[in-house]
Amino acid sequence: MSLVLGIDGGGTNTRCLVVDTKMQVIGVGNSGASKPDAIDHATGIKHLHRAIYDACKECGIDAIDTVFVGMGGVISDTDANIVRTMLDGLEFKTGIPIGIDHDIRIALAGGLAGKQGIALIAGTGSSCYGRTSAGKTWRCGGWGYLIDDLGSGFYLGQQALMAVTQAADGRGSATALTKSVLETLGLTDLNQLMNRVYYPHAAIGAIASLAPLVLELSSYDPIAHTIVVNATKHLANLVITTAKQLDLQNEVNVVAVGGVVTSSESFRQLLEAAIKEQLPTAKLQLPVAPPVVGAAILAFEQIGLTPSLSDLNHLSETLSLSM
Numbered sequence: 001m002s003l004v005l006g007i008d009g010g011g012t013n014t015r016c017l018v019v020d021t022k023m024q025v026i027g028v029g030n031s032g033a034s035k036p037d038a039i040d041h042a043t044g045i046k047h048l049h050r051a052i053y054d055a056c057k058e059c060g061i062d063a064i065d066t067v068f069v070g071m072g073g074v075i076s077d078t079d080a081n082i083v084r085t086m087l088d089g090l091e092f093k094t095g096i097p098i099g100i101d102h103d104i105r106i107a108l109a110g111g112l113a114g115k116q117g118i119a120l121i122a123g124t125g126s127s128c129y130g131r132t133s134a135g136k137t138w139r140c141g142g143w144g145y146l147i148d149d150l151g152s153g154f155y156l157g158q159q160a161l162m163a164v165t166q167a168a169d170g171r172g173s174a175t176a177l178t179k180s181v182l183e184t185l186g187l188t189d190l191n192q193l194m195n196r197v198y199y200p201h202a203a204i205g206a207i208a209s210l211a212p213l214v215l216e217l218s219s220y221d222p223i224a225h226t227i228v229v230n231a232t233k234h235l236a237n238l239v240i241t242t243a244k245q246l247d248l249q250n251e252v253n254v255v256a257v258g259g260v261v262t263s264s265e266s267f268r269q270l271l272e273a274a275i276k277e278q279l280p281t282a283k284l285q286l287p288v289a290p291p292v293v294g295a296a297i298l299a300f301e302q303i304g305l306t307p308s309l310s311d312l313n314h315l316s317e318t319l320s321l322s323m
Contacts, residue, residue, distance in 0.1 A: 002065040002303060005055065006295030007048070008106060009071040009083070011038035011124035011154075012205055012259075014047050015292040016055035017319070018064070021300075023311040025318045029054030035072040036082055037144050038124065038204050045086050052090060061091050068099040068299035070106030070291060072125055073144060097302040102142065103291060104129035110294025111255030111287035113309050118242050120235060123258030124208040126152035128238035130246045138245040141238045145204055151234035153260050157210035159227040161197070164190070167223075175223035180213045215264045229270065231260075236274035243279055252282045257291060289316040 001020050008015045016029035029051035034044040056064065071083045080100040087098065104127045108119035118130040126149050127142025145154045164181050166172030168190050182188070185196050185206060197203045217224040243252050254275065261268055272284040289297075289312045296315070297307055307315075 002305075003059055003063050004296050004299035004303075005052070005064045005067045006106070006292050006297070006299050007052065007067070007069040007071075008103060008290070008292040008295055009034040009048060009069060010103060011035040011072055012208065014051040015290075016051040017292045017296050017315075018055045018059060019296050019300075019315065021305065023307060023314055025315065027055040027058050028319065029056075033124075033205065034086070035124075036079070036086075037073050040201070041086075048086055049090065062093055064092055064096065066097045066299045066302045067092065068101075068106070068295045068302065070101060070103040070295045070298075072103045072127075073142070074100060074102045075139070075142065097299075099298060099302055101298075102127070102129070102139065104139065104142065106294035106298060107257040107287070107291045108255065108294065109297045110289035110291050110312070111257055112253055113288040113312050114297070114306070115253060116248075117253035117255065118239055118246075118248070119255050119257060120239055120261070121258045122152055122231075122235055122256070122260040124153050124204065125149040126155070126235060126238065126258075128235075128242045130242040130248065132246050132248065136246055138242050140242045140245070145202075151231040151238070151260075153208035153211035153258075154204060155234070156214045156227060156231055156260065157207035159230070160210050160214050160224070161193070161207065163223045163227065165193070173223060176217050176221040177214065177224055180217060181210060184210055184213055211260055212263065215260075215267055219266070228267065232267065232271040232274045235261075235271055236277070239275050239282065240278045243282070250281060252279060254282050254284045255287050256284055257287055262286060288312055290319065293319065 006017045014031045014034040018026040031047040031051040033039045034048040083100050104119050111119050116133040121127050128140040131137045160177050164178045214224050218228040275282045293315050
């Protein structure tokens with residue numbers, strides 16, 4: 001019986017899953033961020049290894065037969081090689097297949113259970129990936145927080161900070177975000193903000209952690225509401241562009257993954273409305289299975305196996321109790 005290891009590495013969390021060919025969960029592992037551009041290299045490796053060791057606690061790493069890593073920010077061979085080096089020191093069997101690709105690929109694999117369509121990630125970062133039944137693919141967005149990640153948790157937090165600082169110095173209107181931002185970041189004075197977000201390095205996770213309060217305040221604070229509406233427009237543009245590039249014209253299945261979209265029904269409604277303005281056949285849905293299951297699916301495919309929809313439902317139900 002073969003054992004597969006699926007890995008979902010992101011800017012906030014790392015999740016690992018070991019499954020056997022009977023679709024029984026052997027182990028799960030959870031740790032902090034491992035995405036290379038979201039955290040320092042040594043800490044990312046530490047988090048990745050911890051999640052893998054926890055998932056393999058019962059079977060041992062040397063029992064794994066195939067591995068697939070979906071990692072945020074992997075868009076080139078150079079990126080994939082960086083992730084591959086992060087696996088150094090783990091005692092996998094020699095010669096087993098180890099696949100590495102971007103996290104939106106595993107989001108689509110798990111989210112639509114193998115059907116053609118589009119995966120939209122809006123977590124700490126944002127990105128989009130589509131695949132047709134003929135195998136044509138397109139990736140859109142996902143260029144990182146400095147030059148992209150529009151509509152993401154980081155974007156929501158960044159825009160909130162911009163609104164708060166501009167309100168403080170008279171460039172912008174007063175907003176309820178100010179009090180909530182200070183409380184969430186543990187600050188007593190806004191003048192402490194620069195040290196909090198810049199020192200000793202960019203506080204990407206802390207900025208993204210402001211997203212839930214922006215979503216909450218958007219129901220009554222006009223500044224927060226505008227930020228949220230703009231975020232949905234940015235995310236809708238990712239989906240619409242991907243659909244056009246793939247010439248998807250009939251019913252377009254779009255799976256939404258990541259804390260920003262999965263945690264707020266009102267946000268999803270705004271997002272779906274923004275998508276349907278230009279893509280009326282689109283259908284926005286939550287994932288059949290989480291991205292870490294998608295990573296396991298792709299690991300199975302590396303050894304010639306394809307789990308069924310019932311298998312995915314079973315795995316998802318099991319994981320909801322254990323992760």
